[in-house]
Amino acid sequence: MSKITQKLLEMKKAHKVLQKMEYRFDKVEKGYANQTLYINLSDNTIKSKPVTQKMKDIFTGGRGFGLWLLWNAVSGDTKWNDPENEIVISSGPIGGITQYPGAGKSLVVTISPTTGSVVDSNVGGYFGPLLKFAGWDAIEIQGKAENDVIIYIDGNNGYVTIEEAPEEDVDSHLAAEQFTDMYADNEEDKRNVAVVSAGQGAENTLIGVLNFSFYDVKRQVARLKQAGRGGTGSVFRDKKIKALVVKYKGVKGDSNGPVDKQKIIKAGIKIHREIHDLDKDQCRMREVGTAHLTEIMNDYDLLPTMNYQYGSHPDAIKLHSDIFKQKYFTQNMADGCWYGCSLACAKGVDDFELKTGPYKGQKVCVDGPEYETVAGLGSNCGIFDPEFVIEGNFYCDTYGIDTISTATSIAFVMECYEKGIINKKITGGLELNFGNKEAAMELIHQMGQGRGFGKTVGLGIRRMKKLFAEKYGQDPRLLNDIGMEAKGMEYSEYVTKESLAMQGGYGLALKGAQHDEAWLIFMDMVNKQIPTFEDKAEALHYFPMFRTWFGLNGLCKLPWNDIEPADNAQTDEPAKVPEHVQNYVDVFNGVTGRNVDKDDLIIQSERVYNFQRIFNLKMGYGTREHDAIPYRSVGPVTVTEYESRAERYDKQLKELGYDIDGKSTKEKVKILREYREDQYEKLCDAVYKRRGWTNNGVPKLEKVKELGIDFPNVVELISRYQ
Ligand code: SF4
Structure with missing residues (x-):
C-alpha cells in the first residue's frame, strides 16, 4: 500500500457520518432528473423535492432553478451568513x-457577501452533469454545520451522506486531489468523481470562490474551474462545507436522455469542424485560451492599466499570449x-x-491564467511579469479567492497608496506602489491567510471605500470615482470609458460589474454598429437575454461566438452568430423534444432575467440608484488621466460643440464629466424602456404578467414600485 493511500485511508477513517439518505433513481429523461436534492446542515436533513412541469416551463433549469429555490428559502432580510x-x-x-x-457548466446561486x-x-x-446523472437537477444547501463537513453523493449506489471530515486539507489544489483519490476506485475511475471546494481564503475574505474539479487524464491531476464572482466560496466555508463530492460512473452519449440524439449530433459535427478548421485563424482558444485577448485589448486601448486609469502600456508585450504559449502553457488538445x-x-x-508562500518550492499545475487574470494581476496592478501572474493565479485559486476581485481590489489600494489616501502605517508596511510585485504577492498571501492589511482588502472595494472615508477621513467622492465596483462587485478587466454601451453592460448587469451579460465594446466602440440610444438599448436587451440562456441550460x-462560421460576416446580424443560434435551438429541441424557435430562447431568458431583477428588489436593491457606476468607468477622473489622452478628449468636446479654447484641463474634465454622466442616465432610460421596466428600473406589472411570473408575492412586491 502506497504512503499516499495509507494517508487517505486515515483521513477517510476520521469521517463521521452524520446523516445518510438512500434513494432510487432510474434515468434522466429529456434533460431532467425531475428531482432536486435539499440538504440542511443545521439539523442534517437530506430530502428530495420534485421538479414540476411548471418549474421547467417558467425557469427552464440551471440559474433559473437556482433562483426559484433560493427565492423560496430566503426573506428580504436574509444576510449572506444567515443559516437560511x-x-x-x-x-x-x-x-x-x-x-x-x-455543455458541462454548473450554475451557482446564493446571497452574496459583497453585494x-x-x-x-x-x-x-464535472460536478453539474455528474450530479444530474446521479439523479439530481440541483443541490440546495441550507443551514450551517458545527464542524467541517463534506456532502457525498453516490450516483451508482444511490445514497447521499453528510460526513464530518476533519483531516483533509482546505486549500483547493490539495482538497480536490485528496477527495478525488479517496473516492475513485482506480486511476481510470477518477474521471467519475467531481469535487467542489473552497480554500482558506474563502473563509478569510468575502470574495471566496468555489473550485469545481475535473480530472485531467493526460496530466493526471484534478484541475479546477472557478465559480468566481460574488463570494460564493465565502458562503460555502461559512457553512463549514469542506467539499461536495459526487461520483457517477457510466457517462454515455445518451446519459442526458435526449429525445432526438441525431439532431444534436448533426449540430455538433458542424461546429467541431469549424473549431478544427477556423480556431487557429480566429481566437486561438485551443492554443492560448482566453489569454489571446491581452494583446487585442492593449492594441485598442482597452487593457486596464494601473487601476483602469489607462488602456495600454508599452510593457504589455511581456504579457502577450505568445509568451504564455511559448514559455508556460503545456499544449494539450484535451483541455x-x-x-x-x-x-x-x-x-x-x-x-x-x-517561489513564495506556504507551498514555496513545490512544483504545481496551474489552471490558466485566463485573460481576466493576466489583465487584472498584470497590467491593472502595473506588474508586467508573467511569472508573477502565474504564481498569483495559483494562490488565488487554491486559497479560493476570486482573481478578478483580488486584482481589482489590489489595483484600487495601489492607487490609494500612490495618492496618499492610505499609507504604510495602514498597509502594515507594504509599499503598494503600482508595479511592486513583492508587495502584491505578500498581499495575496495575507488575504488568503486572513492576516494584516489583507484582511481589509479581502472585504472588497465597497467596504474599503467606506472604511477609508469614515476611519481615515478621506474624500468619499474621490474614493467612489476610483473604486471600481458596481453593486458591490469589483469590475472585471475592461476599460469602458469609450463605450457607453459597455458602461451599461457593467452597470445594468443584475449581479454587479461582470461582463458576462453583455460584452459590447467592439460592436459599439470599434465597429460602431450601435450608434443611437435605441440601438444600444436593443443590444442591452438582446445580448444579456441570449447570454442568460446559456446559464439556464x-x-x-x-x-457561441469565440468561434464563428466562415461566412458569418455575410449574415444579416453577424454579432448574433445566427448559425450558432440555430444550433442551440436544434440542441434544445433535440434534448427536450420541445419545438422552440430562436425567439422562444429569448423569452425563456426574459422570464428568469426579470425574476432575478425582482429578486434584487426583494433584497433591498434592484432600482435605478443601484445601477450607478464609478466615474472611472465613464471618463477620466483626474487631470493626469485626461492629459494622457488629451487629443482624444479635446476632439470629442469640440465635436460636441463645446468651446474649450483657453480652458484648463480641470475645467475640461468637469465639462466632459457632466456630458458623459448625462449620457449614462439617458442610456438607462432607453434600456429600461426596451426591457419593459419603469423609469426607476423595476419590471412593469404588464411585463411580469406577459412573462407568466406574476406570482402573488412578486405582484405584491413590484406593485409598491409601479
Ligand atoms: S470553451 Fe473552455 S470553458 Fe467553455 S466548456 Fe470548453 S473548455 Fe470549458
Missing part, C-alpha cells in the same frame, strides 16, 4: 451532453472542462515551481 441563505448548484437540461462543445443581493456564477468542471469540448480553452501550466458561452 443557501448555495444552490444546478446544471440545466442541456448540461451533460457530450456531442456539442461547452448583499442574489448572485449567479457560471462554472465548468476541455467537460467531455466533447473541442474548443479546449482550459489551458494550464505544468510543473510550475512556486448548463452551457458555456464561448463556443
